[in-house]
Amino acid sequence: MAKRELTVFANLDGEFVPAGLLELTEKNERLLASEFAYGTRYIDRPGALEIDPVSLALTDKEIIRGRKIFPKNGLPFFGGIRDAAPDAWGRRVIEARLHAPPNSLPESVYLLEAGGERVGALDIRESRESEQKNGHVLMTDLQYLIEAAERIEAGLPVPSHLEVIFAGGSALGGARPKATVRDAHGILWLAKFSSAGERLNVPEIEAATLRLAGLCGMHVPEVRTVSIGERRVMLIRRFDRYWATRGTIPPPDGMFEPTHPGPGLLEKRVPFVSGLTLLSCDETDARTRSYGELAEAIQRYCHTSVVRDDKRELFARMVFNIFVTNDDDHLRNHGFLWDPAIKGWRLSPLYDVMPRPSISSERYLFLAPGPQGRLASLDNAMGSREKFGLGEKDAANIIARVWREVREWKIHFESFGASGRSIAQAEPAFRHIDAISSAGLRQKLP
Ligand SMILES: Nc1ncnc2c1ncn2[C@@H]1O[C@H](COP(=O)(O)OP(=O)(O)O)[C@@H](O)[C@H]1O
Ligand SMILES: [Mg+2]
Structure with a gap:
């Protein structure tokens, strides 16, 4: 059994700040328990974000000040932190990079290795001093990302010219092969590929179905498909990023009318x-x-x-x-x-x-x-x-x-x-x- 201490960062107004200390108790690849303590300076910051509204709510700051908190329902993890880790697909990418067998790594490794483009506003790092892991992956890399994803699905090693998948592929959850890419304007998209040997044209059908849901009146992000060689790729705009000047927030309903990068604007995380x-x-x-x-x-x-x-x-x-x-x-x-x-x-x-x-x-x-x-x-x-x-x-x-x-x-x-x-x-x-x-x-x- 080993204890591992990690620092959770939260992105406030476009900048990551340390939010608190996470202690994980692990036995090999099994996570047995988690504890978390919000930093006292953090909870006093205006606009401090709660990591999740269930176990780590920030509604009563005096009660949690300086206290160790445990997950609700006897769970070994905090939901909000688990959501910042990759699941099946991202884990395969991390294992390919570290040359490890499937699901063999401790949870702390998956949490640390997910990278800077993970969903939401958190980052998990070794310590307060650790820098953000960044890797800008561009839409123009899609060809390489698809090739690398195929190799990872097939359990083959990833050659150095395809290593861009390690920066772009590990961040998000879900089981299907995917990567996070930026377009020429700097907007972040989730690219979903078809799986090797798949009969259905999943990217095209999924994209059309989402757009159909939009016609039915539901809130749907912008969705496109592109062809890369013989393959279709679905692109869905990331809804957990927006652009605004320091200190400002998006207009009401801004979540559904996303903003764009521009001079003087910062990328903020939702x-x-x-x-x-x-x-x-x-x-x-x-x-x-x-x-x-x-x-x-x-x-x-x-x-x-x-x-x-x-x-x-x-x-x-x-x-x-x-x-x-x-x-x-x-x-x-x-x-x-x-x-x-x-x-x-x-x-x-x-x-x-x-x-x-x-x-x-x-x-x-x-x-x-x-x-x-x-x-x-x-x-x-x-x-x-x-x-x-x-x-x-x-x-x-x-x-x-x-x-x-x-x-x-x-x-x-x-x-x-x-x-x-x-x-x-x-x-x-x-x-x-x-x-x-x-x-x-x-x-x-x-
Ligand atoms: N448009 C989006 N913006 C931000 N995060 C997203 C978006 N779409 C999906 N996600 C996140 O990425 C994860 C994986 O995407 P998903 O479409 O569910 O892939 P899969 O088909 O592999 O399950 C989701 O569980 C969600 O956390
Ligand atoms: Mg999913």
Whole structure:
């Protein structure tokens, strides 16, 4: 058993400052326990950010001053810090760099090695004196990044001319091959590649599906696809960065109308936590969780000014996931941002929505939509509407709004430039309203 002390930095107004000390108890690759103490100077800073709103809230500064804090629910980690570490994909990249077998490294190594472009506003370093690990990876490197990602997936060594993946590929969560890149203006994008040997054109289908969700009225980041040689790549704009002068914050709703780099502007970071953190659970018990619980967490942790809208949006996302068979809707695929304009947490823009083709007439989501558990049906969703603060009419209006666009999905996909082949591949994922609702429910729709 070994104890490892790390320094957690938080980005305040475009600059990293030490926020506190994290002590991890590790046994080889297993993390057994975490403790954290906020720095006393840090908590007195105006605008000090909380690392997560569940275990490390900054609401009562006097109670936590100088105290060691432990994670809620007996978890071995703090959700907000776990969210700043890579999961499956980023771990493979770090292991490739360090020549280590899969999942063989201690958690502290993954936390330290994720690099400067990790999601949210935190950085984890060896000590107060450590510098930020920076590596500017450009959109023009995509060709190399894809080649390197293929080699990592195949368990092959990465030759030196492809080492750009080590700077660009380790930051973010998720299992699919990906990298973080900057465009010619300096804007940060997440690039998602197709996986080797994959039949579906995932980047094209995912991009079109996200844009379809945007037409249904949901908050979706800017999404594009580009071709690199034979391969399609999906680019989604990072929603956890914005640009402003020192001391200023983005306008209200700035999270959804992102700013751009410019003279005199600093790149600022937006704190991020996943749904896993808001529900204070780990992956192993995430399977028993529901959308209703996520709605309750919004009620509890998000800023009062956004609670109503965020619960409606979550209901719409759940309905959309039922229509498109996105059954990878687990708690890491729901995110929350700390919006400096309202000084509070709110639902992040939508990401990672991928239709899964199926021939089954009975399908299930990952998170349970309603009283019938994980069953992907609109009646099941309707059964939990009260948890989202929705009356029957409101819920019916949301379902009708989503269906109005989803029923035309092929036309929309074409207008987004998706190929006939991608549309044919995605077709068995999309569901007709008659297949997922009772006649009684359909009668209630406007
Ligand atoms: N547009 C975005 N801006 C910032 N962070 C993002 C964005 N999209 C995804 N992320 C973060 O990156 C992680 C991985 O992305 P995701 O699309 O979920 O990949 P995967 O398909 O591999 O799961 C997410 O869990 C989330 O934390
Ligand atoms: Mg994901």
